[in-house]
């Protein structure tokens with residue numbers, strides 16, 4: 001398909017962001033050098049080195065937990081209204097500095113500026129505003145007359161929504177009177193470190209928030225630290241299981257938000273153009289690096305050809321490239337490792353006999369890129385229908401009856417999210433009540449709202465984040 005006109009480049013200026021050559025750990029309200037080897041974070045869109053990052057060793061993690069424990073004594077005793085003031089202040093600073101945060105997120109992560117600017121950062125601010133509002137109302141939240149915090153929370157987050165996952169973890173923990181030590185992902189530490197500066201700007205008492213950078217070993221040291229009372233983890237099912245084993249038999253309370261393989265179900269009475277937008281948003285948003293991505297399209301057989309035809313036409317209009325260009329729809333894959341994993345699983349899809357299709361698109365020579373891809377002729381036994389690819393790759397399956405759709409949708413070890421497209425309210429309710437998934441969207445997809453709980457069934461983890469439910473994981 002040929003386009004009738006070209007887009008002129010529309011790059012967002014990066015001059016608003018000041019990236020320092022090196023960063024320390026944020027412990028007890030100050031930046032200190034880590035004792036580990038140190039590592040580099042790069043821009044996945046061009047492989048430029050952005051900064052040298054400290055690596056926290058066990059001793060550094062211990063110092064951070066000690067700082068958090070010390071801060072907990074006063075933070076847990078001040079009034080909820082007082083804690084709320086700090087959270088409102090942080091929320092306002094995030095809103096004020098939103099452009100800076102969005103540009104930095106796109107540079108370190110590779111996601112399109114359109115998404116970091118319009119989805120990630122506004123949702124981050126909304127999350128802090130939302131939990132700021134709960135801080136002085138905890139006794140009315142349904143957890144008894146005097147709900148108490150747990151203590152020190154050790155929080156480990158992935159690279160796909162660095163700042164948003166930070167907000168999901170830190171905002172409810174602080175609102176309920178806990179203090180935190182958070183480890184961002186190795187490939188995306190920069191916005192967490194800028195958030196540390198925001199904590200300083202907000203005059204947050206030292207030690208209430210501590211940020212320790214590093215890789216898996218730093219995460220392990222944090223979640224297994226004896227003085228951590230709460231572990232909150234978002235990432236792969238494999239690491240989540242290891243964490244659950246490591247903390248079994250301890251006093252630690254745990255929430256795990258793991259992988260997914262969501263079904264996006266399109267019935268024959270669905271508004272097709274809207275469904276196609278929802279399919280695209282479901283799997284190509286954030287390059288498909290989304291735990292709740294609609295990575296399995298289940299389309300009713302009678303409309304499959306029409307849906308696929310329109311989907312392909314729509315995919316041909318997706319603009320892949322510079323994350324900082326305001327017209328970009330699909331940015332860079334976050335790391336060489338993730339690109340290798342997507343490439344490998346896509347190869348498996350072909351080898352197993354599914355038919356692969358991507359629109360013609362020119363990928364930049366440097367950096368990590370993967371063209372939006374769909375597989376048709378996928379059966380439930382195929383690995384691309386069962387395993388999380390965590391990239392812009394959609395597996396298409398068909399069904400004949402609603403019952404078959406539900407069976408196929410639930411035929412997965414995961415259960416994080418699902419989508420339903422139909423014009424009938426009764427069919428939405430019939431289907432949603434039978435889907436084993438934590439979040440079910442109808443006639444929309446990938447919508448995030450701080451008031452709504454989010455979390456999984458089965459191997460997608462346990463515990464809920466967001467909403468009133470999100471308070472529970474941080475209270476005794």
Ligand code: NAP
Pocket residue numbers: 156157158159160183184185186187214215216217218219220221223234235236237239240242243257258259260290291341388389390
């Ligand atoms: P991951 O390996 O589970 O990493 C998540 C976080 O845990 C990172 O901060 C990681 O550090 C840290 N970590 C690694 N090993 C640890 C350990 N033994 N103890 C404590 N913390 C540990 O996930 P990933 O490397 O980001 O991605 C791998 C796969 O996970 C993806 O392909 C995808 O399938 C899934 N994933 C799911 C989500 C989700 O939102 N549900 C998000 C991202 C990824 P490092 O960053 O330094 O490794």
Ligand code: MG
Pocket residue numbers: 041042043044107108109187188189
């Ligand atoms: Mg990076």
